[in-house]
Amino acid sequence: MSPVLRKLLSHPSVSLSCAALLVLLAIAVAAPWLHTIDPAAMDYMNVNQPPGTHAVAALPDGSEQARTYLLGTDTYGRDIYSRIVFGTRVSLMVGVVCAVVSLCLGCLLGMLAGYFRLADMLLMRVMDGLMAIPAILLAITLVAVLGASLPTVIVAIAIPEVPRVTRLVRSLVLTLRDEPFVEAARSLATPTSLILLRHILPNAVAPLIVQGTFIAASAVLTEAVLSFLGLGLPPEVATWGNVMADGRVNFSEQPGHVLFPVLLLVPAVLAINLLGDGLRDVLDPKFDRRKN
Amino acid sequence: MLRFVFSRLVSTVPVLLVVSITVFLVLRLAPGDPAAVIGGSNATTEDIAAIRQSLGLDKSLLHQFLIFIGNLLQGDLGRSYYFNKPVATLIAERVGPTLSIASGTMLFAVAVAVPMGTLAAWRIGGWLDRLLMGFSVLGFSVPVFVVAYLLIMPLSLKLRWLPVQGYVPPSDGLAAWASHLVLPWIALGTVYVALLARVTRASVSEALAEDYIRTARAKGVSQTAVLFRHALVNAAVPIVTVVGIGVALLIGGVVVTETVFAIPGLGSMTVEAVLNRDFPVIQGLVLFFAFANVAINLLVDLSYLALDPRIRY
Numbered sequence: 070m071s072p073v074l075r076k077l078l079s080h081p082s083v084s085l086s087c088a089a090l091l092v093l094l095a096i097a098v099a100a101p102w103l104h105t106i107d108p109a110a111m112d113y114m115n116v117n118q119p120p121g122t123h124a125v126a127a128l129p130d131g132s133e134q135a136r137t138y139l140l141g142t143d144t145y146g147r148d149i150y151s152r153i154v155f156g157t158r159v160s161l162m163v164g165v166v167c168a169v170v171s172l173c174l175g176c177l178l179g180m181l182a183g184y185f186r187l188a189d190m191l192l193m194r195v196m197d198g199l200m201a202i203p204a205i206l207l208a209i210t211l212v213a214v215l216g217a218s219l220p221t222v223i224v225a226i227a228i229p230e231v232p233r234v235t236r237l238v239r240s241l242v243l244t245l246r247d248e249p250f251v252e253a254a255r256s257l258a259t260p261t262s263l264i265l266l267r268h269i270l271p272n273a274v275a276p277l278i279v280q281g282t283f284i285a286a287s288a289v290l291t292e293a294v295l296s297f298l299g300l301g302l303p304p305e306v307a308t309w310g311n312v313m314a315d316g317r318v319n320f321s322e323q324p325g326h327v328l329f330p331v332l333l334l335v336p337a338v339l340a341i342n343l344l345g346d347g348l349r350d351v352l353d354p355k356f357d358r359r360k361n
Numbered sequence: 362m363l364r365f366v367f368s369r370l371v372s373t374v375p376v377l378l379v380v381s382i383t384v385f386l387v388l389r390l391a392p393g394d395p396a397a398v399i400g401g402s403n404a405t406t407e408d409i410a411a412i413r414q415s416l417g418l419d420k421s422l423l424h425q426f427l428i429f430i431g432n433l434l435q436g437d438l439g440r441s442y443y444f445n446k447p448v449a450t451l452i453a454e455r456v457g458p459t460l461s462i463a464s465g466t467m468l469f470a471v472a473v474a475v476p477m478g479t480l481a482a483w484r485i486g487g488w489l490d491r492l493l494m495g496f497s498v499l500g501f502s503v504p505v506f507v508v509a510y511l512l513i514m515p516l517s518l519k520l521r522w523l524p525v526q527g528y529v530p531p532s533d534g535l536a537a538w539a540s541h542l543v544l545p546w547i548a549l550g551t552v553y554v555a556l557l558a559r560v561t562r563a564s565v566s567e568a569l570a571e572d573y574i575r576t577a578r579a580k581g582v583s584q585t586a587v588l589f590r591h592a593l594v595n596a597a598v599p600i601v602t603v604v605g606i607g608v609a610l611l612i613g614g615v616v617v618t619e620t621v622f623a624i625p626g627l628g629s630m631t632v633e634a635v636l637n638r639d640f641p642v643i644q645g646l647v648l649f650f651a652f653a654n655v656a657i658n659l660l661v662d663l664s665y666l667a668l669d670p671r672i673r674y
Binding site: 198200211213298 | 375376377378379380382383384387388390498499501502503504505506507510511513514518525609610612613616617620621631632635636638640643646647650651654655
């Protein structure tokens with residue numbers, strides 16, 4: 070085992086959060102076999118039921134099926150437990166894909182800004198402007214304009230994160246471009262694209278991974294907030310935010326319908342944040358100072 | 362110093378310009394005819410033609426942008442076809458509750474987080490410090506609306522101490538106003554307490570390692586005075602910076618908090634505007650919030666002059 074990997078796994082918050090994330094991943098992958106039913110199936114005879122309700126559901130084909138709604142049913146008679154379990158898939162995917170998208174875009178723009186002085190002026194002014202718009206507001210606007218679907222929600226959450234990544238990559242490139250190994254490569258007439266890809270990018274990987282985990286954590290939260298406000302994924306899609314949004318109406322009678330998804334949402338975000346903290350400690354001790 | 366104020370003012374111009382261009386482009390890049398989008402589903406063909414005329418949609422993109430900026434400079438944010446009112450008027454009508462929430466949250470967060478972070482820095486690794494660090498990680502991982510519901514459940518629904526929802530303007534009685542806002546302040550304040558306390562702790566603990574603290578202790582200054590008069594005052598700049606950074610987070614949080622507590626401010630107006638597909642209002646609100654964010658951060662930068670006499674421009 071490589072020393073970095075050993076150091077990572079012996080870090081308590083990294084190993085703990087990795088374990089938690091593996092459990093969540095297992096839930097997401099195994100969702101259909103975890104005693105769930107179709108998360109979109111509506112049982113109009115049993116809407117807004119409390120946890121543990123036994124009921125006989127009439128299926129669309131006319132047959133009947135005995136069911137136990139572990140966490141109750143929502144305003145359309147959908148099984149909340151199944152919706153939460155299936156919602157794990159959406160949340161984890163949004164977190165990972167948003168992080169990857171914003172890292173890729175930010176990397177590209179940051180390298181351009183850091184390496185080419187002319188692009189720097191223009192790009193950084195644009196980034197400053199984008200950062201002045203509060204992230205959630207920008208995401209809401211983008212979803213409103215583009216329409217709500219999984220790809221548009223991911224783009225809408227990822228774009229407000231791009232300026233921060235761009236800034237980070239730019240500052241890394243600015244310090245790296247004057248390092249002797251880059252100068253050596255340049256004096257050997259290495260093409261700029263190769264210098265950026267082979268010499269600069271690999272040295273920026275550690276802080277980028279750390280940044281990526283924090284983006285993933287905030288993306289999971291933002292997706293839940295957007296859905297909760299009714300501005301995210303369409304309400305029939307099983308997501309934690311949509312379950313909570315549906316529970317808002319009957320909060321005083323069935324507070325659980327809002328609070329049950331929290332039992333996965335908060336551990337998920339907490340685990341990703343702790344993973345980020347741990348990775349930062351191990352991979353990049355100077356990260357905190359570099360951020361400014 | 363005047364030169365600094367001036368140059369700092371000038372530096373906001375490109376930021377505001379990029380914000381305006383972004384907002385302008387986002388609406389134009391939307392799929393479909395912008396006039397039809399702005400007019401909404403009830404617009405007649407004549408309405409759409411009128412909108413196209415007023416926005417100059419038959420002209421070049423640059424020309425359209427100049428019209429947009431010209432209107433913006435005159436304080437004209439466009440017209441909501443849903444409410445049939447100017448957007449600026451709508452914003453003015455609903456800014457009060459939002460200001461009440463935002464300012465109260467900031468005060469609450471500073472009042473709780475700064476002493477907490479300072480005391481944690483005094484005994485790094487102590488129980489208060491560990492509690493605070495645990496709380497601050499948790500604070501970043503719990504959505505605002507969850508904190509809100511966790512407060513509503515015991516305090517409003519069980520004990521009935523505070524109203525569940527709604528808003529009363531301060532002119533109808535300060536007690537009623539505050540009682541409706543206590544829960545929003547705490548709910549929204551949690552994440553800022555987490556953020557601010559963390560930075561205060563780091564900043565104060567750095568200041569505590571300085572020589573002047575040792576000198577102060579050596580000449581017998583009391584522990585409290587060392588902490589609050591010497592360390593905290595010298596740690597003020599990073600703390601105030603984070604208050605400024607927090608404004609963007611605060612605005613996002615206001616949207617959620619106003620929705621949960623049914624407070625008729627700009628945040629709930631944003632959500633309604635999106636649900637109504639009222640694009641001129643969305644556009645106006647994004648511009649308003651972004652400009653407010655820039656203005657507050659400008660004030661934060663200027664406050665450095667007062668906070669740290671060593672900073673001279």
